[in-house]
Structures are given as structure tokens and as C-alpha cells.
Amino acid sequence: xxxxxxxxxxxxxxxxxxxxxxxxxCTSLAIGTKSGYKLFxxxxxxxxDPVHGSNDIPDVCIVERxxxxxxxxxxxxxxxxxxxxYHFKKGTxxxxxxxxxxxxxxxxxxxxxxxxxxxxIYIHNIKDMKLLKTILDIPPNPTGLxxxxxxxxNSYVAYPGSRTTGEIVLYDGHALKTxxxxxxxxxxxxxxAFNASGSRLASASEKGTVIRVFSVPDGQKLYExxxxxxxxxxxxxxxxxMDSQLLCASSNTETVHIFKLEHLANSQxxxxxxxxxxxxxxxxAATNYxxxxxxxxxxxxxxxxxxxxxxxxxxxxxxxxxxxxxxxxLVASSSGHLYIxxxxxxxxxxxxxIKTHSLLGSGTADENKENDxxxxxxxxxxxxxxxxxxxxxxxxxxxxxxGGALRGEVIPEHxxxxxPVCLDDENEFPPVLESRRFLWRF
Numbered sequence: 358x359x360x361x362x363x364x365x366x367x368x369x370x371x372x373x374x375x376x377x378x379x380x381x382x383c384t385s386l387a388i389g390t391k392s393g394y395k396l397f398x399x400x401x402x403x404x405x406d407p408v409h410g411s412n413d414i415p416d417v418c419i420v421e422r423x424x425x426x427x428x429x430x431x432x433x434x435x436x437x438x439x440x441x442x443y444h445f446k447k448g449t450x451x452x453x454x455x456x457x458x459x460x461x462x463x464x465x466x467x468x469x470x471x472x473x474x475x476x477x478i479y480i481h482n483i484k485d486m487k488l489l490k491t492i493l494d495i496p497p498n499p500t501g502l503x504x505x506x507x508x509x510x511n512s513y514v515a516y517p518g519s520r521t522t523g524e525i526v527l528y529d530g531h532a533l534k535t536x537x538x539x540x541x542x543x544x545x546x547x548x549x550a551f552n553a554s555g556s557r558l559a560s561a562s563e564k565g566t567v568i569r570v571f572s573v574p575d576g577q578k579l580y581e582x583x584x585x586x587x588x589x590x591x592x593x594x595x596x597x598x599m600d601s602q603l604l605c606a607s608s609n610t611e612t613v614h615i616f617k618l619e620h621l622a623n624s625q626x627x628x629x630x631x632x633x634x635x636x637x638x639x640x641x642a643a644t645n646y647x648x649x650x651x652x653x654x655x656x657x658x659x660x661x662x663x664x665x666x667x668x669x670x671x672x673x674x675x676x677x678x679x680x681x682x683x684x685x686x687l688v689a690s691s692s693g694h695l696y697i698x699x700x701x702x703x704x705x706x707x708x709x710x711i712k713t714h715s716l717l718g719s720g721t722a723d724e725n726k727e728n729d730x731x732x733x734x735x736x737x738x739x740x741x742x743x744x745x746x747x748x749x750x751x752x753x754x755x756x757x758x759x760g761g762a763l764r765g766e767v768i769p770e771h772x773x774x775x776x777p778v779c780l781d782d783e784n785e786f787p788p789v790l791e792s793r794r795f796l797w798r799f
Contacts, residue, residue, distance in 0.1 A: 359377070359378035359419075359421070359463075360378070360673065372671065372691040372692065373390070373691065373693030373716075373717055374388050374389065374716065375390060375391065375416070375417060375418055375434070376388070376389040376419055377674065377689045377691070377716075378421055378422075379399075379596075379689070380421075380422045380424055380425070381465065382425075383596075383676045383677070383687070384399055384400065384678070385399060385408065385422055385424075385425055386399055386689060386695065387421065388420070388689075388716050389431075390717070391415060391416050392415055393410065393411050393415060393417060394410070394411055394414070394431060396409045396410070396422055397695075399687070401681065402685065402697050405714040409429075409445045414431050414433045414435075414441065415433065416434040417431055417433050418434045419431065419460065419462065419463055421464070421465055423466075424467070427444050427445050427447070428442065429442075430442050430443075430470070432463070436455075437459040437460060438456050438457070438458060439454070440454045440456070440472060441453045442470075452486045454472070454486075456472065456474055457474070458475055458476075459474065459475070460501075461473050461498070462502070464503060464505035465483065465505070466507045466508070466512060467509040468482070468509035468512055468531070469482070469489075469505065469509065469512045469530045470483045471503065471505045471514060473498065473501040473502075475497060475501070476494065476497060476498070477492060477493050477495060478492040478503065478514070479492075480492070489533060492528065495518075495526075496517055496519050496520045497520050498516065498520075502516065502517055502546060502547075502548070503549070504516075504551050504558070505551070506530075506551040506555030507551070508551075508553065511529065511530075511531055511574075512529070512530030513528070513551060513573055513574070514529075515528070517545070517546045518538050521545055522542070523540070523545060523560065524539065524540055525538065525541050525549060525560060525571075526538050527539060527574060527576060529574070536574045537574065537575070537576045538576070539558070539560075541562075542560065542561075542562035542564075542567070543562070544562040544564050545562060546560060546561070546562060546563070547561050547563045547565060548592045548593070548594060548595045548606075549561075549595065550594075550596055551573070551597075553599050553601065555573055556601075557570055557571070557572065557573060557597065557601060557618075558571045558576075559571075559595045559597065559604055561606065565590035565592045565608055566583060566584055566590075567583055568595070568606055568616065569581050569582075570618065579618075580616075580618055582604070582616040582660070583659060584614050584660070590609055591608055591609045592606055592607070592608050593607050593672060593674060594607045594674040596674075596675055596676040598677040599678075599679065602617065603616065603618065603661070603677055603702075604618060605675045605676065607688060610669055611667075611668070612664070612666065613663065613664040613665075613666065613675050613688060614660040614662075614663055615660060615662040615663065615677070616661055617705065660705075661705040662701065662706055662707070662708055663707060664688065664698045666696070673689060673690045673691065674688070675687065675688045677700070680697075683699075685700060686699075686700050686708050693717045694716060695713070696710060696712075696713055696714075697712040698710050698711065699711050
């Protein structure tokens with residue numbers, strides 16, 4: 358869920374932001390500008406709370422925050438081959454690494470830090486920043502397209518296996534070995550994204566008409582959605598809801614599409630009870646006798662909901678988040694704005710724009726202003742609207758990203774791992790500041 362300078366401006370439109378990204382659980386937004394970077398909390402619809410801002414590194418091209426912690430990773434246009442890792446609440450640099458070519462993208466979870474170059478990927482252990490693995494000789498990847506599961510118990514990595522076709526390489530970032538390759542599309546890849554548990558992988562090609570979802574780790578196709586038929590578009594972002602029930606896709610057009618991942622039926626479908634359902638069944642049966650392209654098109658699901666943007670041409674990213682216990686569609690644009698839409702989890706339809714925030718407005722960042730007591734994640738968006746009570750069976754006691762337990766806080770089981778990162782514990786990060794490492798490929 359990141360848009361960076363590597364993506365390039367669209368149609369010569371002047372852009373206020375050089376990069377912007379949502380954090381792993383969509384509770385924070387990071388932006389990079391010519392003067393530095395800023396972090397915002399997404400705990401409220403009406404108010405965009407600044408968490409931190411820095412002008413120490415100008416002309417930022419990549420900025421990524423680890424969940425709601427004080428760890429932030431920054432890359433600048435001035436030193437595009439250097440990655441800097443900071444503890445912003447303490448105002449200290451944890452470490453910096455330099456690479457053989459420009460850093461194109463960064464991905465984080467609580468166990469791994471992924472650095473993607475055009476022809477290689479570096480996997481670091483986030484606890485001590487040691488290099489664990491270098492994946493060399495990958496196909497040319499000029500946009501730094503890659504994905505990392507936020508579930509650190511598996512830390513699956515996905516990246517293009519070909520420059521010309523839509524092959525995806527699935528790599529186990531925990532066991533440090535290739536799992537499988539997925540023939541996802543005929544054309545080259547444009548976007549890939551994991552769901553929160555790392556059990557699903559969504560992809561789109563450069564044509565942008567079809568979006569597919571595969572199971573992980575076996576790579577079997579589960580869903581196929583059609584974004585449109587009239588024209589090819591550039592998909593700029595894909596994002597699952599935290600409960601994996603919905604998938605949103607934004608592009609260089611004026612529409613954000615949201616697809617619903619219905620439960621897969623294991624049993625035979627029931628006999629149709631109405632004339633309409635009978636005709637529908639007959640049409641689906643007829644697809645067996647049609648050309649493959651026509652048959653595939655008839656079996657593809659359409660958008661469950663859509664969000665209409667008031668612009669086109671600006672780079673943008675979208676995500677689905679729960680804010681104040683209600684489902685929201687969020688779209689950040691390179692124009693320097695964040696758009697928040699309401700979303701009907703039952704009936705879908707048109708999402709209504711309810712708030713527009715300027716990301717470049719004046720104001721002093723209050724680092725203690727962020728609300729750390731967020732509601733636990735529901736099993737579904739429908740359950741969110743109903744405001745159910747937390748179930749002890751589906752959650753385990755949580756921990757503060759800044760170290761120490763928070764009373765009453767819970768986190769999903771898939772986000773719990775042995776020895777989570779506690780950034781207030783100096784032993785979690787050895788003093789590597791004095792010995793910077795330089796990774797060169799010969």
C-alpha cells in the first residue's frame with residue numbers, strides 16, 4: 358500500500374507528495390515531500406492527527422512506518438541507494454544501509470524488513486537489522502513491485518517472476534526458501550497484495566481489467582473479478598480489508614472498485630427455486646460450450662461497491678479500514694489529500710465521500726497526540742457495525758508497540774509471534790549505529 362516516485366507522475370500533473378503509504382494495519386498514513394516526511398494517525402474521520410514530522414532528510418522518496426510503533430524507514434532522492442532506519446520518538450538513528458543500486462521499495466512486518474532493488478531483494482531481520490538473505494538475479498523490476506505478508510509467523514514475500522508475463526514468485530521469508538510460482542496473468546504484473554493473515558494473494562496485470570485472488574501457499578486461483586471492459590487502466594494499488602472479506606483496487610481512473618470475497622461453497626448448489634435463478638443456472642451451464650475467453654468473462658464477478666473520485670491522473674493508493682467501529686474506504690492522492698468514504702458492508706453500492714483532509718496543512722505535529730487505544734478488529738465488517746463484544750477465543754493478550762502490555766488491548770492471533778519487537782527495550786536493537794553496513798553486489 359505504497360506509492361512512490363518510482364511510479365512517476367501521470368499525464369504531467371504537478372504532484373504535492375513524492376511518496377505516501379498506509380502502515381500495515383491501516384491505522385497510520387506516512388507522506389514524503391521535498392522538505393521531509395510526516396506521519397498521521399487514522400483513528401478519527403473528522404480529525405487527522407499528526408504523529409510526527411521531520412525535515413532532517415529532505416526530498417523523501419520512500420517512508421514506511423512499522424505498525425503504530427516509533428520505527429520509521431526513510432529513503433531520499435539525494436541518497437537513493439541508502440536506507441535509514443529511525444526511532445523517531447527518541448530522535449535517534451537505529452542504522453543505515455547502502456546498496457548497489459537505487460532502493461525502489463521497502464516492506465515491513467514485525468520480523469522482517471524487505472528492501473527491493475531493480476534486480477535483487479534483501480531480507481533483513483528487523484530485531485537486529487542483520488541481513489538474512491539476498492535474492493539475486495530476479496527479472497528486471499523497475500518499479501520495485503513486491504509484497505510482504507504482515508503475518509510475521511510466515512512472512513511470505515511475492516515478487517514478479519517475469520518482466521513480460523504475470524508470473525508471481527512466492528517466497529517464504531521466515532524459512533528463506535522459494536515456495537512456488539503462480540501463473541497469474543498473461544501480461545506483466547502491475548500490483549500484488551497479501552491479506553492480513555498471509556493466506557490470500559491478490560494480483561492485477563498492466564491491462565488492469567481482471568483482478569485475481571490466489572490461495573497461499575499453494576497458489577490455487579480462488580476468485581476472479583473484472584474491473585472493467587471498455588479500456589485498459591493502470592492499477593495503482595490493491596488492498597484487502599483486515600477481515601479478508603473485501604478487496605479494493607484503485608487506478609488512474611476516477612473509480613475505486615471494491616470486490617466481495619464470498620465464502621467458497623464446498624457442496625453442490627441447491628436447485629433453483631425461481632424462474633430467474635433457473636435461467637441464471639442455464640446461462641452458467643451454457644458457458645461450457647462457449648469460447649474460453651467468453652466463458653471466463655461470464656464467470657467473473659463484478660464490483661460489490663465503488664468509490665467515485667473527483668479527479669484522475671494523480672497517483673493514488675486505497676485501503677479499507679475500520680475507524681471508530683465503522684468500515685471506511687480511504688484514498689490518498691499525490692495531490693496531497695486524503696479522502697474518506699462511507700461503505701455499506703451489507704449492500705455495497707456507491708461509497709459516499711464524507712471527509713477530505715489536506716495532508717499539507719499548517720500545524721505542529723504533537724507526537725503524544727496519537728490514540729493508541731484502538732478497538733479490536735472484528736471478524737467481519739457486518740460484525741463491526743453491530744459492535745459485538747470481543748471474543749476471548751479469537752484473540753490473545755496484546756502488547757504495546759512501544760513496549761509493555763496495554764490493559765484490555767487485544768490483537769489477532771495471526772499478528773502474535775514469539776518475541777515481538779519492543780522498541781523501548783534497548784536490547785531489542787543492538788547499537789549498530791556506529792558500524793554502518795554497506796551491501797555491494799559484485
